Amino acid sequence: MKRNEVIEVKIEDHSFPATGIGMLDGKKVKIKGAFVGETVSARAHQIRGDRAKGRFIGVVESAPYAISAPCIHYGKCGGCISQHVPMDIQRKFKEEEVRKLFMQNDLSMGEYLGFTGDDDQYEYRNKMEFTFGDEVKDGELNLGMHLRGMKNSVINTNQCLLVHDDFRKIHEYTINYFREKNLPYYRVMRQTGYLRNFILRRGINTKEIMVNLVTTTQIDFNLDEFRDGLLALELDYGLMSILHTESDSLSDAVVPEKLNILFGRDYIYEKIHGLTFKISPFSFFQTNTKGAEVLYHEVKNLIGEKKNEIFDLYCGTGTIGQIVSDKADKVTGVEIIEEAVVAANENAAINELSHVHFIAGDVKDVIAKLQGSPELIILDPPRSGVHPKALEYVKDFSAKEILYVSCNPKTLVIDLRYLIEQGYTVIKSKIVDLFPNTPHVECVILMQRSGLKDEK
Ligand SMILES: C[S@@+](CC[C@H](N)C(=O)[O-])C[C@H]1O[C@@H](n2cnc3c(N)ncnc32)[C@H](O)[C@@H]1O
Numbered sequence: 001m002k003r004n005e006v007i008e009v010k011i012e013d014h015s016f017p018a019t020g021i022g023m024l025d026g027k028k029v030k031i032k033g034a035f036v037g038e039t040v041s042a043r044a045h046q047i048r049g050d051r052a053k054g055r056f057i058g059v060v061e062s063a064p065y066a067i068s069a070p071c072i073h074y075g076k077c078g079g080c081i082s083q084h085v086p087m088d089i090q091r092k093f094k095e096e097e098v099r100k101l102f103m104q105n106d107l108s109m110g111e112y113l114g115f116t117g118d119d120d121q122y123e124y125r126n127k128m129e130f131t132f133g134d135e136v137k138d139g140e141l142n143l144g145m146h147l148r149g150m151k152n153s154v155i156n157t158n159q160c161l162l163v164h165d166d167f168r169k170i171h172e173y174t175i176n177y178f179r180e181k182n183l184p185y186y187r188v189m190r191q192t193g194y195l196r197n198f199i200l201r202r203g204i205n206t207k208e209i210m211v212n213l214v215t216t217t218q219i220d221f222n223l224d225e226f227r228d229g230l231l232a233l234e235l236d237y238g239l240m241s242i243l244h245t246e247s248d249s250l251s252d253a254v255v256p257e258k259l260n261i262l263f264g265r266d267y268i269y270e271k272i273h274g275l276t277f278k279i280s281p282f283s284f285f286q287t288n289t290k291g292a293e294v295l296y297h298e299v300k301n302l303i304g305e306k307k308n309e310i311f312d313l314y315c316g317t318g319t320i321g322q323i324v325s326d327k328a329d330k331v332t333g334v335e336i337i338e339e340a341v342v343a344a345n346e347n348a349a350i351n352e353l354s355h356v357h358f359i360a361g362d363v364k365d366v367i368a369k370l371q372g373s374p375e376l377i378i379l380d381p382p383r384s385g386v387h388p389k390a391l392e393y394v395k396d397f398s399a400k401e402i403l404y405v406s407c408n409p410k411t412l413v414i415d416l417r418y419l420i421e422q423g424y425t426v427i428k429s430k431i432v433d434l435f436p437n438t439p440h441v442e443c444v445i446l447m448q449r450s451g452l453k454d455e456k
Contacts, residue, residue: 385411
């Protein structure tokens with residue numbers, strides 16, 4: 001096997017995230033996006049000793065369980081890679097991958113409460129962040145997702161099945177409008193162009209939509225006509241917020257520098273578990289509302305008896321802290337995005353929860369100054385996991401229980417190992433699928449303090 005050689009591998013095993021494993025030339029080859037039972041072609045790379053990696057090219061022979069993927073973008077789009085795997089098998093694979101990770105790290109899952117999630121496999125997303133670009137050099141303007149495995153190519157995903165029909169209508173109108181105006185998209189390498197991203201959000205239980213166009217300031221284009229066209233669309237939901245974000249940042253990610261309100265408000269509302277949440281344009285909110293309802297239900301179930309105080313670390317717009325607030329005399333949340341914290345505190349006021357407060361800042365800094373002795377600390381960090389410094393402070397609080405909600409089992413197991421070394425034990429665990437058709441998954445882990453070192 002040589003670097004860049006096209007290889008064919010029969011996938012016999014798998015690991016997180018949706019990484020197929022097969023043997024070839026005496027080497028264990030790992031290929032992301034390949035599933036057990038398939039024979040796939042891939043380009044070999046990172047060949048070391050008895051191991052190698054392959055970059056997925058295509059399926060040569062389908063698995064016996066394969067179904068035909070319903071979305072016309074499937075295969076090209078880097079968004080959903082497992083549409084051809086029936087939902088029950090997708091979930092079985094995800095469950096196996098998480099359980100295997102725990103086993104490989106010598107970690108117990110405690111009492112394993114199983115795998116759950118909302119049943120909607122399509123149209124579940126409440127947020128979509130599309131990119132302007134083209135598929136081939138100097139090709140037609142597109143708005144959508146990156147071509148699978150190609151960061152510089154963007155395909156027009158106007159028929160995406162993960163979103164609601166209103167999003168598809170808005171998408172179609174927007175790409176046609178900007179194609180007609182012949183405006184250039186922003187090229188990160190050349191640092192020139194105007195159109196960058198297009199972010200759609202919706203409150204599923206409130207039927208509210210937010211549209212946010214992200215551009216540079218390199219062209220002074222009047223967006224009134226674009227706004228009026230959006231308002232004239234016949235939609236099922238109410239278009240409550242049309243925003244224009246200006247960003248000249250050199251980064252590929254959306255870095256908001258100035259926000260202009262073209263219509264309505266600069267937020268939308270969502271309702272979950274009977275509580276109201278104000279969602280601002282750049283705040284985190286779980287992208288699958290119905291799935292999040294299931295997740296939060298599981299979180300609440302695991303909490304058990306009422307606590308004196310709960311810390312909700314990495315709290316976003318304060319969803320978890322507020323949903324579990326009837327299980328505590330006091331809840332304190334910490335979140336790095338200031339606008340999310342402003343919204344979280346407003347949400348607590350709207351929901352008449354005077355014992356719930358949110359603080360803006362990096363958890364690793366804020367936690368050092370936090371007062372109190374919480375009986376429960378909830379951790380729901382980004383994919384990178386909890387910062388080691390923050391984890392040390394978490395341990396120092398000696399909370400009776402820690403409830404870890406994780407969207408990345410790989411960093412979860414690292415953090416759990418540390419907490420176990422510090423005297424915690426995994427008591428219960430549950431897996432929740434918030435992202436059908438993708439390799440991602442949420443884990444909820446309840447830990448209890450047992451024989452703390454400090455107490456010895
Ligand atoms: C997985 S989300 C969880 C949000 C919330 N618990 C929820 O369910 O909606 C992680 C959150 O952590 C925030 N975050 C990321 N890094 C952080 C840090 N260093 N300190 C505080 N918050 C951070 C993100 O902005 C995001 O809102």
